[in-house]
Amino acid sequence: MSTDFAQQLLSWFDDHGRHNLPWQNNRNAYRVWVSEIMLQQTQVATVIPYFERFMARFPQLSDLAAAPVDDVLALWTGLGYYSRARNLHKCAQVVTEQYQGDFPVDTQTLAQLPGIGPSTAAAIVSQAYNKPAAILDGNVKRVLTRIYAIEGWPGQKVIEQQLWDLAKQLTPQQRNADYTQAIMDLGATICRRNKPLCVACPMQNNCQALAQEKVSALPTRKPKKDLPEKQVWTLLLTDHQQNVQLYQRPHKGIWGGLWSLPEFASLEDMENHLALLGTTNSQPLPEVKHAFSHYKLTLHPYRVCLPANHGFIQESTRLKWYASQQIDTIGLPSPIKQILQQYWA
Ligand code: SF4
Missing domain, CATH: 3.90.79.10 (Nucleoside Triphosphate Pyrophosphohydrolase)
Structure with missing residues (x-):
């Protein structure tokens, strides 16, 4: 199904995906990286104004690396998860000092940098350099657990590994920037956490959760514990x-x-x-x-x-x-x- 999956997704993306997000213009590793960090735990509509203010203040990686961390935190106010901003600043300095200001092009080296995990590394490689690299963010986890009716909380190591294996198998060899955006868009706009739009979904004929009437039960929720x-x-x-x-x-x-x-x-x-x-x-x-x-x-x-x-x-x-x-x-x-x-x- 891997080629079919990518083809179906890409042809849906050509007509219905998002093509004018600010980080898709003047696309480069720096802009993709900042957008990916902002998009962790945060929706696109919230991120856009923050991204634009950030780029106006720090148009290049070198501007960010040279700024006081307080300026970065000030621009982050309201986005939450502030360790992201501190790591962003630290990472800009590491890339400037150790990589002459150019992001590494391979996922393994990228994933060693502050604040960049394997999925963010793959998003940078695929979107900035258009090379094959599988992502597995929250949207992709949701899409894959539903299409393949995978039960068990995706935070469990064994389930996460199963999802990584699938994500890698499904990743095509071409159009990687579009494919990454397409699978994120499918999760964000169609295969939503609540009220997914299965009737408009390009995967509806292959979706096992839909066939088995398990859509609302997947992905399996994290076991609850009372917060202190x-x-x-x-x-x-x-x-x-x-x-x-x-x-x-x-x-x-x-x-x-x-x-x-x-x-x-x-x-x-x-x-x-x-x-x-x-x-x-x-x-x-x-x-x-x-x-x-x-x-x-x-x-x-x-x-x-x-x-x-x-x-x-x-x-x-x-x-x-x-x-x-x-x-x-x-x-x-x-x-x-x-x-x-x-x-x-
Ligand atoms: S058919 Fe529904 S549950 Fe299945 S992938 Fe599409 S939107 Fe998600």
Whole structure:
């Protein structure tokens, strides 16, 4: 079925695929790589404006490699999964220093670079260089588990290996840039997670999940476990000129390198901190909930406005005062940005 599969998919793609995505214009390894990293866990419609702003600020790999990581994080604000942005920056520096600014052309070397796994490496090789390389992102996993009625959670090693083997068998020798885009488009626009459009699908006559009425059951869901919950108390501290105090989180861990509100493990810890600052006049704001892949977070923000006669609180490298017009120049986690927009700026 491999040649038929590719032919059917490509002829569907010629008529119905996406041909005008920003990274398909002036296509090169740098633009494909940035788009692929942004598209991990994120939909095309969300990515497009981020990609365009990113390319306007960093038109070449060398621009990205030379920029401070804070500028990269600032442009990433709202896209989530910030380790992607830090790895993107690190990878740009590695390619500049070790590969004279040119991405390697083979998947194995590419997959050793920061933030690039085997599927992203294959997407770069096939899309930027039009060479055969099998991808296996979330869309492709969904398409293949359905067409071949493969049961078992695709995150399991044995299932993942089965899918890789299939993806490699099905990859054609020609039109590789189009084939990669086609299989991603099929997953994103037709074989969608919810309400797939089987009646419009070019694979409907070969789809075993459709024949066996298993479409909604595949891919098999990840076994559920209850996520732990974490609570933190955050301080929206402003001075009499309406500057806000922010601290930069460590580069490793959740929201690494982003600027955040000072945070405490308990209300008591926060009140002790306020007492040290010589103020106790805090006002609770509505709580904000945020879900990470491995735990749920509840933020309890409190607002404190320091009076004009309050002494200046020293800054340090990681603790600074920001005016509202500076806020778009730094990376902020989305929930923190939301609190600032609602209750400060
Ligand atoms: S027929 Fe339906 S389930 Fe099968 S590949 Fe097409 S859209 Fe997916």
